[in-house]
Amino acid sequence: MRLLVTGGAGYIGSIVAQQLLARGDDVTVLDSLYRGHREAVPEGAAFVEADLLDPAAVGAVLDGGGFEGVVHFAALSLVGESVEHPERYWRGNVVGALNLLDAMRAAGVPRLVFSSTAATYGEPAVDLITEEEPNAPVNAYGNSKLTIDRMLADEARAHGLAAVSLRYFNVAGASGRLGEDHTPETHLIPLVLQAAAGTRPSVAIFGTDYPTPDGTAVRDYVHVDDLARAHILALEKAVPGRHDIFNLGSERGYSVREVIDTARAVTGREIVALEEDRRAGDPPQLVAANARARAGLGWAPEKSLEDMVRDAWVWHQAHPGGYGA
Ligand code: UDP
Numbered sequence: 001m002r003l004l005v006t007g008g009a010g011y012i013g014s015i016v017a018q019q020l021l022a023r024g025d026d027v028t029v030l031d032s033l034y035r036g037h038r039e040a041v042p043e044g045a046a047f048v049e050a051d052l053l054d055p056a057a058v059g060a061v062l063d064g065g066g067f068e069g070v071v072h073f074a075a076l077s078l079v080g081e082s083v084e085h086p087e088r089y090w091r092g093n094v095v096g097a098l099n100l101l102d103a104m105r106a107a108g109v110p111r112l113v114f115s116s117t118a119a120t121y122g123e124p125a126v127d128l129i130t131e132e133e134p135n136a137p138v139n140a141y142g143n144s145k146l147t148i149d150r151m152l153a154d155e156a157r158a159h160g161l162a163a164v165s166l167r168y169f170n171v172a173g174a175s176g177r178l179g180e181d182h183t184p185e186t187h188l189i190p191l192v193l194q195a196a197a198g199t200r201p202s203v204a205i206f207g208t209d210y211p212t213p214d215g216t217a218v219r220d221y222v223h224v225d226d227l228a229r230a231h232i233l234a235l236e237k238a239v240p241g242r243h244d245i246f247n248l249g250s251e252r253g254y255s256v257r258e259v260i261d262t263a264r265a266v267t268g269r270e271i272v273a274l275e276e277d278r279r280a281g282d283p284p285q286l287v288a289a290n291a292r293a294r295a296g297l298g299w300a301p302e303k304s305l306e307d308m309v310r311d312a313w314v315w316h317q318a319h320p321g322g323y324g325a
Contacts, residue, residue: 002026007073009036018042037323052096062107069111086140093144116165120146123283130289153243162238169220173308174315181322196269207278218253218285223303233297249288
């Protein structure tokens with residue numbers, strides 16, 4: 001297929017682009033490089049530096065480009081920032097997605113796979129989160145992603161777009177020369193590995209009084225290679241005129257302490273962990289049901305938490321300061 005990957009200079013987008021290229025697709029990456037990394041754009045992909053907030057630039061890429069589909073990652077994704085500056089999320093995420101849809105419609109691009117999130121569900125107090133769980137975002141990040149999901153449903157109904165939203169839980173690991181490099185880094189596994197490498201003195205455990213087996217918060221971690229594979233399946237299975245939503249999880253949760261212990265085992269390093277108060281807005285447990293993804297996409301994660309931590313550790317050692325360092 002001839003595909004456009006927006007946000008293909010970011011962590012997940014670059015790895016999806018890499019997998020698409022590996023199976024012979026023709027890939028163009030569109031990224032503003034606001035938070036993405038030029039070095040992360042896989043070799044073999046065409047690259048366009050453009051911002052989705054510039055409709056003329058987006059139109060110019062799509063118009064006459066012959067694209068058969070778009071995989072849309074380009075977005076802001078820091079929950080804390082979204083609470084302090086919601087307008088950045090409404091504009092960057094929602095207006096950006098609307099500009100993309102306008103350009104796709106004008107160019108007749110038939111399918112879209114969208115990077116959605118478990119943040120659309122808010123803080124559900126259930127063991128396994130299905131797609132039937134009510135939408136109840138608790139921050140502007142989740143609101144912006146849910147709004148885009150709804151735009152896609154309307155677009156599919158009105159104009160026949162084949163649309164799929166993939167709702168991520170916790171994504172980790174690395175894939176060859178591509179890995180996770182955020183500024184600021186807020187995610188548990190990269191921070192634990194920085195503590196293992198000694199580039200930070202310790203890692204914080206946010207909350208030890210949760211109603212979970214060891215008192216720390218439980219999350220559903222999926223290897224980025226497994227997650228990327230789901231996007232390819234979604235591109236193949238998207239149905240014209242439909243918007244489908246799939247949770248991408250493993251149905252298995254790990255606590256913060258279990259993640260840190262896994263990292264100690266994988267790295268052989270001590271890793272100093274300091275117990276701190278809960279981080280605002282962190283629910284006790286978020287674990288995804290994946291029956292719908294199994295049935296609808298033929299997808300299930302294959303890699304373990306140990307695989308994620310090992311692959312992220314190998315990448316971290318090759319890129320101790322991240323891309324460009
Ligand atoms: N966490 C932690 N210390 C950190 C970063 C995260 O204890 O330095 C916890 C966080 O409270 C959550 C889990 O690790 O329970 C995963 O956090 P992350 O930010 O990686 O992803 P989130 O689940 O917030 O999307």
